[in-house]
Amino acid sequence: MESKNKVAELIKSEILVLQSTASVKQNELEAAYKEAIYLANKIKKEAQREVDNDLKTIENLTAALAALGIKLEKPKTISKQHPLLVVPAEYHSGLTINEKIAFILEESGKELSKEEIAEVMAIYDDTDGAKIARQIGGVLSSLKSKGLLSASKDGRKDLFTLVKPEAGEPAESLQTEAGEQAENETDEDSKESSWQH
Numbered sequence: 001m002e003s004k005n006k007v008a009e010l011i012k013s014e015i016l017v018l019q020s021t022a023s024v025k026q027n028e029l030e031a032a033y034k035e036a037i038y039l040a041n042k043i044k045k046e047a048q049r050e051v052d053n054d055l056k057t058i059e060n061l062t063a064a065l066a067a068l069g070i071k072l073e074k075p076k077t078i079s080k081q082h083p084l085l086v087v088p089a090e091y092h093s094g095l096t097i098n099e100k101i102a103f104i105l106e107e108s109g110k111e112l113s114k115e116e117i118a119e120v121m122a123i124y125d126d127t128d129g130a131k132i133a134r135q136i137g138g139v140l141s142s143l144k145s146k147g148l149l150s151a152s153k154d155g156r157k158d159l160f161t162l163v164k165p166e167a168g169e170p171a172e173s174l175q176t177e178a179g180e181q182a183e184n185e186t187d188e189d190s191k192e193s194s195w196q197h
Contacts, residue, residue, distance in 0.1 A: 033089070084163055085148050091124050097139050100124070101149075102162060111152060111159035114140055 065071075085102035088095055095103065104120045105112060112120075115133050117140070122129035140160060143149040151158040 029089075030092075034094075037086075085143070087162070093125065097136065098143065098148075101136065101140070101143070101160075105149075105160060105162045111154075111161050113154070113157045113159055115157075117160065 085098055087102045087106040088099050091100065091103050100121055101117060104117050108116075108120075114137055115129070118133035118136060119129040121132050121136070125132070140149065140158070144151050144158070144160070148163055149160045150163055151160050153159070
């Protein structure tokens with residue numbers, strides 16, 4: 001009997017050590033993920049600032065030429081490019097709405113309607129699916145219009161899927177911005193949402 005108790009204590013001790021190690025590793029992984037996203041967003045903001053400065057300089061130089069009576073060809077508009085959505089490794093409350101949507105669509109591996117996305121999100125966030133469906137409608141439309149999601153029709157419903165990188169396109173170059181621009185632009189749609197507990 002004593003040997004059984006000793007074995008049980010050894011097993012319990014080993015389980016505790018493994019749980020502690022797993023917890024530390026999980027915390028390190030989450031910290032590394034957050035740091036990577038932070039650095040990627042910082043690089044993006046710096047690059048966007050440079051682009052904005054260049055566009056302002058072009059505008060000022062064009063105005064200076066116009067003041068001299070010299071007309072230039074109409075400059076070509078530089079359109080903003082939107083990165084593909086980053087799919088997080090796991091779902092947690094710290095994710096942005098865009099990341100939650102990307103995670104759910106990637107995990108499902110199929111087209112989902114707004115209501116289906118909201119139901120899954122409601123399960124993860126322990127809240128009301130109908131309320132989430134109303135809150136994410138504008139976000140999904142915005143992501144679709146920016147080319148970050150594709151949609152097909154099923155009757156009157158849109159069925160959404162993630163836009164995947166083209167063949168040969170380096171995945172790491174697509175995952176540097178975490179959909180921040182789309183998140184910023186769709187933030188107005190989600191500011192009123194308080195569906196995280």
